[in-house]
Amino acid sequence: MLSQVVELIEKKKAFAITTHIKPDGDGLGSSLGLCWLLKSLGKDADVIVRGEVPPAYRELPGADQIRDVSYLNGKYDAVFVIECSDLERPGIEGLADAVTVNIDHHSTGDQFGTINWIDPTASAVGEMIYNLCKAIGGRITKEIAECVYMALVTDTGSFHYSNTTDRTLKVASELVKAGAKPAEISGAVYNNYPWSRIELMRRVLDTVKRDETGKVASMRQTLRMRQESGAIDGDNNGFVNIPLAARDIVAVVYMREIEAGKYRVSLRSKGSINVAKIAEKFGGGGHRNAAGLQVEGDWDLREAELVGILSREIEAQEEGDAADKR
Ligand code: 5GP
Ligand code: MN
DSSP states (O other): OHHHHHHHHHHOOEEEEEEOSSOOHHHHHHHHHHHHHHHHTTOEEEEEESSOOOGGGTTSTTGGGOEEOSBOOSOOSEEEEESOSSTTTTOOBTGGGSOEEEEESOTTSOOOSSEEEEOTTSSSHHHHHHHHHHHTTOOOOHHHHHHHHHHHHHHTTTTTSTTOOHHHHHHHHHHHHTTOOHHHHHHHHHTOOOTHHHHHHHHHHTTOEEOTTSSEEEEEEOHHHHHHHTOOTTTTTTGGGTGGGSTTOOEEEEEEEEETTEEEEEEEESTTOOHHHHHHHTTOEEOSSEEEEEEESOHHHHHHHHHHHHHHHHHHHHHHHHHHHO
């Protein structure tokens, strides 16, 4: 919990911070924000991430200092592990032997840390980093503000997902006061894609369809589509939300072929339909309205299975709502 994190930071000197492979805006923004906070407190801190920093986040202060590592090398008193469901997610060897601090806002993860600070009410881990800064008596510097704002804006879908609360907006306001520029930070993510994204979007959207209830949409991305469009990682960010824009669509299944017969699946929903619960049944996880999982086998069958589960869930919920009104 938070008080243990504060105590650890006060007692120790040298920290590493890591997040999941293929990091998103919350993973990287929170990691960099925490790094700036630790440095402002006179601590030594390194952000270590497996793989390249995606282009959208390269302008964040400190991004050029991120170390691309595959094993933990360096003398650290503790390692912060940001928004990871387990200790394998960072893709870095040697973490199991370190003192680790698990900081996350997903309720579906393991309690793998020496210290675990999990707050499912936080819109993003970035919101937790802001709370940590306040709890430890730190000042929100311009660097912290920019990194944490990136975390908030990406994890809330520019403040329109259901995880956006009055606290999220209050924190965002404080970050802007401290020097974060909303248009610049959003622009670095949402107006900064290569053309390959548009090529990939055209192909993926060509596959979109609805089930017979008209409430569940599904779409696919084949390996060939990626190849033909010259897509890079991250080009498909947000595609899953496109069908949700239709008034009658309540849930979306977006399957991406990662190798023959193996698929990453993103699930999205509106309102009280809980896709994290469905994802967990398949070994995945996430939040009520946004979750992910992996499946293998026949594409049509797996898709029909997921679409079926979602449409039955929607039907059960609507029957419940109708009964409540009677
Ligand atoms: P996405 O569909 O964008 O990949 O993931 C949506 C949400 O579900 C994110 O919050 C992500 O962290 C979570 N998520 C995606 N895939 C998995 C998974 O395989 N396991 C767990 N525990 N969470 C996942
Ligand atoms: Mn997050």
